[in-house]
Amino acid sequence: MTDHPLDPLSADEFTAGRELLAEHGLLGPHTRFAYFGLEEEPKDAVLAHRPGTPPARSLRALLIDVVSGELSDVVVSLTDRAITSHRPLDPAVDGQVPILEQDFVRAEEIVHADEGWRAAMAKRGLTDVSKLRACPLTAGSYGFEDEQNRRMVRVLAFVQADEHDLAWAHPVDGVAAYVDLIEGRVFRLVDELDLPVPAQSGNYDDPQVSGPPRTGLRPIEITQPEGPSFTLDGNALEWQNWSLRIGFDAREGLTLHQIGYDDGGRRRPIIYRASIPEMVVPYGDPGPTRYWQNYFDSGEYLVGRLANSLQLGCDCLGEIRYLDATVSDDHGRPRTISNAICIHEEDAGVLWKHTDIFSGSAQTRRQRRLVISFFSTVGNYDYGFYWYLYLDGTIEVEIKLTGILFTSAYRGADWPYATEVAPGLGAPGHQHLFSARLDMMLDGLGNSVEEIDVHGVPVGPDNPYGNALTRTITRLGTESQAGRLAAPERGRVWRVVNPSVTNALGQPVGFTLFPQPNPTLLADPSAPLYGRAGFATKHLWVTRYDPAHRYPAGDLVNQHPGGAGLPQFAAGDHDITDTDVVLWHTFGPTHFPRPEDWPVMPVDRCGFTLKPSGFFDRNPALDVPAPASGHCHAGP
Ligand code: CO
Numbered sequence: 221m222t223d224h225p226l227d228p229l230s231a232d233e234f235t236a237g238r239e240l241l242a243e244h245g246l247l248g249p250h251t252r253f254a255y256f257g258l259e260e261e262p263k264d265a266v267l268a269h270r271p272g273t274p275p276a277r278s279l280r281a282l283l284i285d286v287v288s289g290e291l292s293d294v295v296v297s298l299t300d301r302a303i304t305s306h307r308p309l310d311p312a313v314d315g316q317v318p319i320l321e322q323d324f325v326r327a328e329e330i331v332h333a334d335e336g337w338r339a340a341m342a343k344r345g346l347t348d349v350s351k352l353r354a355c356p357l358t359a360g361s362y363g364f365e366d367e368q369n370r371r372m373v374r375v376l377a378f379v380q381a382d383e384h385d386l387a388w389a390h391p392v393d394g395v396a397a398y399v400d401l402i403e404g405r406v407f408r409l410v411d412e413l414d415l416p417v418p419a420q421s422g423n424y425d426d427p428q429v430s431g432p433p434r435t436g437l438r439p440i441e442i443t444q445p446e447g448p449s450f451t452l453d454g455n456a457l458e459w460q461n462w463s464l465r466i467g468f469d470a471r472e473g474l475t476l477h478q479i480g481y482d483d484g485g486r487r488r489p490i491i492y493r494a495s496i497p498e499m500v501v502p503y504g505d506p507g508p509t510r511y512w513q514n515y516f517d518s519g520e521y522l523v524g525r526l527a528n529s530l531q532l533g534c535d536c537l538g539e540i541r542y543l544d545a546t547v548s549d550d551h552g553r554p555r556t557i558s559n560a561i562c563i564h565e566e567d568a569g570v571l572w573k574h575t576d577i578f579s580g581s582a583q584t585r586r587q588r589r590l591v592i593s594f595f596s597t598v599g600n601y602d603y604g605f606y607w608y609l610y611l612d613g614t615i616e617v618e619i620k621l622t623g624i625l626f627t628s629a630y631r632g633a634d635w636p637y638a639t640e641v642a643p644g645l646g647a648p649g650h651q652h653l654f655s656a657r658l659d660m661m662l663d664g665l666g667n668s669v670e671e672i673d674v675h676g677v678p679v680g681p682d683n684p685y686g687n688a689l690t691r692t693i694t695r696l697g698t699e700s701q702a703g704r705l706a707a708p709e710r711g712r713v714w715r716v717v718n719p720s721v722t723n724a725l726g727q728p729v730g731f732t733l734f735p736q737p738n739p740t741l742l743a744d745p746s747a748p749l750y751g752r753a754g755f756a757t758k759h760l761w762v763t764r765y766d767p768a769h770r771y772p773a774g775d776l777v778n779q780h781p782g783g784a785g786l787p788q789f790a791a792g793d794h795d796i797t798d799t800d801v802v803l804w805h806t807f808g809p810t811h812f813p814r815p816e817d818w819p820v821m822p823v824d825r826c827g828f829t830l831k832p833s834g835f836f837d838r839n840p841a842l843d844v845p846a847p848a849s850g851h852c853h854a855g856p
Contacts, residue, residue: 225261225275226477227455228468231546231554233298237279238552240296244303247552248285254317255282255522256548257469259295259304262767263492263659263800278304281552282317282776289371289402291317315780316371318471318522319356320550323373323401327356331375331397334406340395344414346379353378353387355599358520359398360512361781362748366408371401372779374512378627379417386624386819388600389422389645393629396509412508415629418645422624422819429819442538448565450590452541457563459590461840462609463487466561466592468545471771472497473524474561474594474605481613483836490731490835493659496605496617498772499523499808500753502743505628505637505648513626513648514749517598519777522547527560528595528602535595536562545594562593571611571841585844587611600624604823612841615731618827619654624820625813626650639813647813653741653756655772655786656828658803659765662835663721663729665800669696669762670717672732673710697797699790702762706737714760715833719798724837732833733803735759736826739810751782756806761786765800772804 222230229237234256241247259278260266269275277298284291291309296302309317331337331354341352356373375397378387394413397406423429450459455466461482467475472495479491496518503513517523525547532540545560571587593606604620628638630646638646660667670693677688696702696714706712717730741756743749750757755772763769766789771777774784786804808826816822832840 222275222277223271224455224465225266225269225277226465226467227275228466229258229277229279229546231556233277233279234546234548234552234554236298237281237296238548240298240301240303241281241283241294241552244296246283246292246294246303246306250285250287252284252286252320252322252550253281253548253552254284254320255280255471256552257471258467263765274299282309284317284320284371286320286322286402309776311371311779312369312781315774315776315784316778317776318520318778319358319373321525322550323356326401326404327373327375327399328354330399330404331377331406334397334409336409337395337397337406340409340411341377341392343411344392344395344417346392346417351380352392353380354397356399357513358515358778360514360748361752361779362512363781367398370403370407372407373399373401375399376509384423384426386422386424388624388627389420389642389819390417391627391629391645392417394509410509413629415631416644418627418629418642420642420645422642424819440537444539444565448539448541449588450541450563450565452543452563455543457590457592459565459609460588460611462590464609466543466563468524468527468543468561468594469495470522470525470547471518473518473527473596474592474607476592476607479609479615483840488663488835489661490615491658492661493657494607495657496619496654497657497770498755498777499603499652499654500741500756500773501601501650501652502741502749502753503626503648503650504742507631507635507637510628510648513650514753515598516753516773516777517596517601517603519771519773521598523596523598523603526596526598527557528597529557530559530562530595536564536593538564538566540564560594562591564591565589566591568610571844572839583846585841586847589616595620597623600626606827611844612839613832613836615830616827617656617829618825619652619808621652621809621824621826622821625817641813641815641818645818647817649810649812651739651742651756651810652808652826653753653806654808654826655755656803656805656807657770657772658733658805658830660716660731660801660803662716662718662731664718665765666720666798667716667718667801668797668799669702669801669803670694670715671696671704672713672715673707675710695797696762698793698795699761699763700793702760702796703758703787703790704760705740706735706759708737712737714803716801716803717834723834725834727834729835730833731835732831733760733805734829734831735805736807736828738808738826740806742810748782752777752780754783754787755785755804758786759806761790761804762796763789763802763804764792764794764796765802769802
């Protein structure tokens with residue numbers, strides 16, 4: 221029984237939603253669900269919800285008839301047992317619905333059956349088609365005449381010598397098949413280069429490759445003999461003054477709702493909704509087989525639907541509580557991913573410490589964090605999404621990037637767009653650009669955003685010795701002014717404030733976003749990708765809350781011609797002062813692979829931090845008790 225409007229959909233709710241769609245004649249024999257998920261109630265309805273009242277529940281379905289290619293966007297209300305909206309989609313304008321699970325199998329079947337593709341493989345000595353793996357890679361939108369009005373993917377192939385072989389080690393370069401998924405055929409074959417297929421095994425789980433296991437690693441056991449310090453009631457999580465609700469969506473993965481902090485009995489809202497609703501991975505190899513490689517892992521592949529079932533002792537260590545996630549399969553039937561969300565507490569080193577030279581007081585407190593995470597496998601890469609809440613009011617996001625590089629044949633040092641990671645094996649340079657959506661509500665909905673730069677001051681009457689340093693604080697006034705780049709040389713941060721609520725010092729309460737400044741989208745402004753990934757051209761956007769503004773690259777991303785999403789939202793140019801604002805933050809690495817990233821990549825990290833800045837009156841963690849006696853002592 222669902223008792224909160226933001227609870228994730230249950231299996232029964234998926235089934236009921238599917239039945240209603242069928243009763244209304246919307247499901248034909250060839251209908252597939254490219255997305256099926258919770259249609260969240262409007263914010264005012266959620267905020268007005270009182271426990272004990274049954275919440276209104278709706279589902280959104282993106283449907284495709286895989287024979288006719290017809291698309292529709294349907295919202296069905298479980299509460300009213302009715303279709304709320306039913307809109308046919310025009311792919312030329314709206315974009316295509318996401319990749320289906322069945323497309324992974326179909327793409328391979330289609331190229332295997334294609335004479336031209338088989339001939340291109342045979343030309344390279346690859347005659348055993350059963351050993352050739354094919355990836356359905358999203359096509360982007362380049363305006364080519366023969367790509368109009370097609371639901372398509374581009375397919376690159378890899379050799380898998382046997383069923384245990386790591387196929388990514390053996391890319392077949394120079395051949396790309398463009399596949400129409402509705403017609404079920406290859407409509408264009410690119411066969412440009414003949415490069416040798418890299419031969420060295422990448423089987424990192426084979427002792428022949430990894431070598432014998434190293435020794436000397438003694439056990440580390442994490443124990444919490446009295447259990448963890450958080451409580452989980454359904455999807456409501458409470459820990460050390462923090463409270464929030466956990467959600468999960470096939471497209472966005474983990475969603476956090478109504479993050480608040482109990483400050484001496486006052487429950488103070490901080491973020492209404494937080495998620496990482498998009499990421500794009502643009503590759504930088506301009507060659508004829510690869511210039512189109514850029515994947516929107518959320519909007520095109522549904523990063524949440526691809527979540528892993530986590531394993532205690534491997535993925536998560538210590539006193540873990542798991543939540544299952546329910547998504548739908550291509551047929552709209554519920555599929556439960558067990559142990560998809562991991563919740564636990566971690567020691568996080570020193571929280572604060574001082575040894576006073578005058579009073580002799582020597583005090584140390586330990587920091588802890590509450591960790592809420594999930595892992596998703598999108599083709600070759602694996603991404604861990606970690607949200608951390610700390611005892612001092614800090615919120616942090618960390619993405620862990622691991623898995624396998626996307627590989628090519630290495631073309632040599634005169635092709636500066638890839639690095640050689642194993643003999644003859646290239647890995648094109650690329651970016652991982654994530655977008656965080658932070659729907660803020662610091663002590664209420666009326667929030668503003670300031671840009672804060674630090675800088676020195678020229679010598680002058682006030683600054684005769686030139687040591688002055690100060691800050692410039694600029695209120696971001698409208699959406700068009702709020703598309704911002706980080707400036708690490710100025711220590712640029714963005715502070716969200718509630719101008720109507722002050723702390724004990726009379727300052728507006730605030731939280732500051734500290735970015736990890738990395739390059740934004742490096743594609744040329746004339747590139748088709750630039751228009752499709754417009755969100756990634758700025759580190760920060762601030763928009764006025766609009767329930768339709770959910771996805772930074774727009775609603776339907778797959779094959780979308782571009783122009784949707786954040787640049788379009790910001791073009792509305794609404795006033796964003798003292799109103800309900802949403803922060804959007806782009807972050808992530810630009811990655812030129814190293815040999816050490818092969819054959820499986822040690823975790824790389826990226827993320828950002830939100831710190832209270834005048835939200836509290838002083839260090840909110842003075843009341844953290846000293847470590848229990850017996851735990852602190854000098855020496856062994
Ligand atoms: Co990478």
